[in-house]
Amino acid sequence: MSTLSEYMEECRALVIAEIEQFVPHNRYRPILYDLMLEYPRRAGKALRPSLCIATCRAMGGRLQDVLRTAAVLELFHNAFLIHDDIEDGSLMRRGLPTLHRDYGVSIAINVGDGIFALCLQPLLDNMEELGIGKALRILELISRMVRESVEGQAIELDWIRHQRYDLRDRDYCLMAYKKTCWYTFVAPMLISGTIVGATPAQMARLRKYAAYTGVAFQIQDDLLNLVGDERHYGKESCGDLWEGKYTLMLLHMLRQAAPHERQRCVRILQQPREAKTEADVGYLYHLICRYGSIDYAREVARHLACKARHDFEKTTTFIEPSVHRDFLAAMAGHVIERVH
């Protein structure tokens, strides 16, 4: 596991240096561009660029072919985080207050938009290094990626708006696949597949691994929000329950609970964040533990990760052994074992 952290740490240093180059050094730096760098400079994992770099290099690509796009993926991730933190009313991000708490919602929305604007030019610059065909296919994947993520977010926001609590695991998995997994796993791997000129069959295998691993990643993320150590995790403990976010654990508990318990839970969940009490959130947490919903979700994540790992070993024989391949293969295990 320490090798995996080292690999990501190395990618992170490269990517942060690359991002600094995208950001203009003009007079608007202190009021705009420095704010774009706040989240990237906090102790992020750089998971998305690491996956992108590892996939490219495992399949014979060069670092210089992928670094710029990997940095763009990290920037997009940070724009999503800024806007998501506002949308979810989140308080903490990477161990510090969320951007909209430090600067207000207006400035935070604008900074997110600014990041979107900044991502386009480096992707156009890809033409020189990668040629027009590959650069265009990457732009199309990025366009699809943002659409998937926005659609996933729209699903969850619609559930919240209509106070839907009758949801199945497959509803959750589709939402998580679109909202998080696509931009976190699918896009980084398919972009690198494009860079190295992978065949359609190879792309299909990368996509499958990314999909299973990515949904397992999101389930573990939700688990850490409930049971993780806030110091490692960097977000508010049980923040998801305060925010009324949809997780496998919550949905499982609501299915298992007795009718009167379910009614009380729904009343609590219908309250906005500021109207909920410690006792309300404690009650939700208590039922989630009592009905074994944490173990249930862990088992779903474990099942997905095992399937991903098994398929990867069996179907990606086209990827030669290397540290980069090892990193990719280890990711399925890592996503469900990680503590932050």
Added chain:
Amino acid sequence: MSTLSEYMEECRALVIAEIEQFVPHNRYRPILYDLMLEYPRRAGKALRPSLCIATCRAMGGRLQDVLRTAAVLELFHNAFLIHDDIEDGSLMRRGLPTLHRDYGVSIAINVGDGIFALCLQPLLDNMEELGIGKALRILELISRMVRESVEGQAIELDWIRHQRYDLRDRDYCLMAYKKTCWYTFVAPMLISGTIVGATPAQMARLRKYAAYTGVAFQIQDDLLNLVGDERHYGKESCGDLWEGKYTLMLLHMLRQAAPHERQRCVRILQQPREAKTEADVGYLYHLICRYGSIDYAREVARHLACKARHDFEKTTTFIEPSVHRDFLAAMAGHVIERVH
């Protein structure tokens, strides 16, 4: 003037039909894509696509070369409006409640992001019709356009955050140039210049006309907010004073006011919207009238528009007479005479 309205109405119909084609007809339509179409379907003027279409056609380009990009400009405008309305705390847009009042801030942020995502693919599709070189230059102009707009917004949000009231007309003009004028006038005209293969000298003349006319447009927009008829204008009357937005009139009045008046104004402006009273806003309005700040701003706008008109007649002899050229030439007068 009626010819000018008819020209825009015709462009608007074409652009709305084009926009409908970009928007996916998938299962996320009711929770996401229909919301993207709310503002475009309200009675907008379609000023940006009309300018884009008129410039292209005046310089010998075909409608089919420009329509897709003109529609993208209208979409970008609507994404900016959605996010700006949240950032400014605006209540009304085109005669109806703003999107975030109907659906909540979270959904409105996400819908704006979704529009950004949707704009990329049509711009990539330009390659087929326009060739790679022109399509790429348009993408670069769009990338610059979003940056200018976000930087302009960052300037104003920074003034609000630091409660700056010691600003000069040139500070206001730079902010308005970047925040509104660039994407409303400069980008539409330069994009069409690119499509028709304008020379650098021709581009410089288009840019100059766009800059003067665009800043005059924004000053008139601010004037309409103070003195316009709410039914025509579609926004809340005096909304800018409630929101504490920076206008030439406000800055002029603060420069002219006696020290005790200025102090009282600053105290009012420092209040958030919900803490201001009718009497507070009435006081600001009263001083703006008393110190002739409305006439002052009208005169600045008139001066800019006259200069734009004069330069256009003198320097754009490369544009042959046509209804499209007439539309462009009339725009400088229109922006300061319009009532909505």
